[in-house]
Amino acid sequence: MSDVAQDEMAVAHEPPARRLIYRQSIWTRVTHWVWAIALFFLLLSGLNIFNAHPTLYVGRDSGFQYDNAVLKINADFNQTPAAGFVEVLGHRVATTGVFGISEHDGEREFRAFPHWMTIPSFYDLATARVVHFFFAWVLSGTLLVWLVASLLNGHARRDVVPGRTDLRRLPRDIADHLRLRFRHTRDYNPLQKLSYAGVLFVAFPLIILTGLAMSPSFNAVAPFLLDLFGGRQTARTIHFVTMLALVLFVVVHVVMVLAAGPINELRSIITGWYRADEETRP
Structure with missing residues (x-):
């Protein structure tokens, strides 16, 4: 075999070159970390509130x-x-x-x-409510900021809402994830889009609305919300189940970050820059 043929074979078996691209906007990065902090305090203060009954x-x-x-x-x-x-x-x-x-x-x-x-570590319903309500408003306000920014810069349409192409690629993407094969591209993969869309457009609004439905003062302003969820007790149950779904999402999200390459993923969500495969569009 000639030296040229050997060189061509070596190049063919080399992993694709990778370069840094700007993947995450400042709005995506800031809201991501604000949500992480808010969800942490909401979860632990919420468990303290749940201990009351x-x-x-x-x-x-x-x-x-x-x-x-x-x-x-x-x-x-x-x-x-x-x-x-x-x-x-x-x-x-x-x-x-x-x-x-x-x-x-x-x-x-x-x-x-x-x-x-729980937060606080001892049983204190009053303090837990103050912490919980504060970070509930933080979560809600940040969601509104993210929604406006993502509609203006196209992030929601481009990166979050799955399209027909994503749905066609979904079976292959599931198989790749099961084999721990990850593609480092500018675009989110179909599973990412479905999970992010579920959190941002379903879980977050649902947990906010069920929280409001449990508030007697808000019931006086919007009594229809209580009827929508079939009563305060059902709203409380939906609120709790949605919390469990969000905890599961966070656990899977962290595992996927570790499996896909934590340095690259963290660089992306902290600085915005992501090392992607060479064929990735800018």
Whole structure:
């Protein structure tokens, strides 16, 4: 084999050249980190609020005389020592040591969520509400800023809303992710677009609206919202389930960042610059 042929084969097997491109605008980067901070405080303060009544219902009413609970985090005090449990749709799972009954300073205590999962770490409904409501407005305001900026600069249409081409590429993209094969391009892949669109256009609005539906003062201004969600208790349950979906999204998001190359991904969301494959359009 000639030297020229060998050189051509070596070039063919080399990984594609990669160059830095400007991928994330300042609006995308700032809102991303504001949301990360807001969601952290919303989650932990929300769990403290949930500890005040760790049961979820479907319907307009709740109480001992109703049998409409879909989730309970409680403790069985009829045994010694008391045992914590989580009950979902009538199916009970023992969770002593984490949920229901947990240890704090060497002593067992009854708390739906343990102290290390809440803000503040001790049970304080008033403080938890202040923290929760503050960051709820931060989340809502940032979403509005992102929406306006993304409509003006085309980010929402170009990078978030999936098109027909994205839907056709979805099966291949799922297979690539399962094999941990990632393409470093200027554009988001179909799974990214679907997940980001779901968070920004479904989960965020839903968790904001259900939060407002649980507010008696807002009910006086917009009573239709309470009817839309089928009552305050159902709104509370939807709020909680949406929170779980957002937590799952964050976990998967972090795992994908680590798998795709954390330095490159973090550089992109901090500075805006991303090292992409050479064939990527600018």
